[in-house]
Amino acid sequence: MAIERTFSIIKPDATRRNLTGAINAVIENAGLKIVAQKRIRMTREEAETFYAVHKERPFFGDLVAFMTSGPVVVQVLEGENAVAKYREVMGATNPANAAEGTIRKLFAESIEANSAHGSDSTDNAKVEIAQFFSGNEIVG
Numbered sequence: 812m813a814i815e816r817t818f819s820i821i822k823p824d825a826t827r828r829n830l831t832g833a834i835n836a837v838i839e840n841a842g843l844k845i846v847a848q849k850r851i852r853m854t855r856e857e858a859e860t861f862y863a864v865h866k867e868r869p870f871f872g873d874l875v876a877f878m879t880s881g882p883v884v885v886q887v888l889e890g891e892n893a894v895a896k897y898r899e900v901m902g903a904t905n906p907a908n909a910a911e912g913t914i915r916k917l918f919a920e921s922i923e924a925n926s927a928h929g930s931d932s933t934d935n936a937k938v939e940i941a942q943f944f945s946g947n948e949i950v951g
């Protein structure tokens with residue numbers, strides 16, 4: 812199996828409740844390695860660029876407001892099949908549909924305030940990692 816990298820965000824609902832360490836424990840227990848991490852406050856422009864794929868959706872304005880409402884922790888995760896594996900570890904977008912033991916089942920407050928983001932493809936992972944990290948900030 813291929814060693815991949817994926818991009819992760821611990822969202823403002825989770826940093827507000829001091830859940831960074833608890834979420835990192837779920838990530839590491841799943842065998843994913845955190846090879847880059849920083850706590851930032853996303854600007855409106857950064858959030859709009861990051862979620863540009865959703866700009867026509869009715870929830871876009873709320874989503875940008877939410878993502879800029881407090882600190883986030885942006886991360887690069889590395890491991891076998893990291894993109895698909897992290898999507899599995901996060902669970903379904905709506906926590907009501909998320910499987911037991913997943914980050915969103917354990918911690919999410921709502922379909923919007925759902926504690927974590929993970930890239931949905933290896934191509935998107937590359938684009939998302941490049942938006943927030945330079946090469947020398949990632950230590951594999």
Ligand code: RTP
Pocket residue numbers: 865870874903904922923924925927928929930931
């Ligand atoms: P993400 O991109 O954050 O990893 O989440 P995802 O793939 O599971 O879900 P996606 O469809 O890409 O939606 C992006 C984020 O937008 C918020 N959302 N709100 N109010 C709503 O109906 C709604 N639907 C989605 C969530 O924060 C979701 O993770």
Ligand code: MG
Pocket residue numbers: 931
């Ligand atoms: Mg998505």
